[in-house]
Amino acid sequence: MERTLSIIKPDAVAKGVIGKILDRFESNGLKIAATKKVQLTRKDAECFYAIHAERPFFNDLVDFMISGPVVVSVLEGEDAVAKNRKLMGATNPKEAEAGTIRADFAENIDANAVHGSDSLENAVNEIAFFFSQRELS
Ligand code: CMP
Numbered sequence: 001m002e003r004t005l006s007i008i009k010p011d012a013v014a015k016g017v018i019g020k021i022l023d024r025f026e027s028n029g030l031k032i033a034a035t036k037k038v039q040l041t042r043k044d045a046e047c048f049y050a051i052h053a054e055r056p057f058f059n060d061l062v063d064f065m066i067s068g069p070v071v072v073s074v075l076e077g078e079d080a081v082a083k084n085r086k087l088m089g090a091t092n093p094k095e096a097e098a099g100t101i102r103a104d105f106a107e108n109i110d111a112n113a114v115h116g117s118d119s120l121e122n123a124v125n126e127i128a129f130f131f132s133q134r135e136l137s
Contacts (some may be wrong), residue, residue, distance in 0.1 A: 005126075
C-alpha cells in the first residue's frame with residue numbers, strides 16, 4: 001500500500017472538472033485518503049517546486065500555480081505513485097496517451113491539469129508539505 005500526492009491545478013479547477021478528475025482516481029483503485037481546496041501563496045509554490053528553481057520555466061510555473069485555487073489530495077492504494085502517474089499521462093498533454101487526465105483535460109505543458117508525486121520518497125515529502133497528521137488519520 002502506498003500514498004501519493006495529487007494536485008488538481010488552477011486550470012482544471014477553473015474548468016469545473018474537480019469531480020471528473022477525482023472520479024478517475026476512485027474508478028481506478030485509488031482511495032482519496034484526504035483532500036482540500038487551497039489557494040497557494042507565492043512562497044508556498046516556490047517551496048513546493050524548489051527542485052525546479054533553476055529551470056527556465058520556474059517563474060511561469062509559480063505564477064500559474066498561484067493564479068487560482070488548487071485541490072490537493074492524498075491518494076492511497078497499491079502502487080499509488082505509478083498508478084497516479086499512468087492515469088495523469090505525459091507532462092506535455094500533446095504527448096499524453098488517449099484517455100489520460102492530461103489528454104482529456106489539459107491545454108499545454110504549463111496548464112497541464114494535474115501534478116503527481118514522481119517517487120515514493122517525494123510523495124512522503126509532498127504529503128507532509130500539505131497535510132497534518134490529524135488530516136491523515
Ligand atoms: P508538474 O508535474 O507539476 O511538475 C513541474 C511542472 O512544470 C510540470 O508539471 C509542468 O506543468 C511545468 N513545466 C513547464 N515547462 C516544463 C518543461 N519543459 N519540463 C517539465 N515541466 C515543465
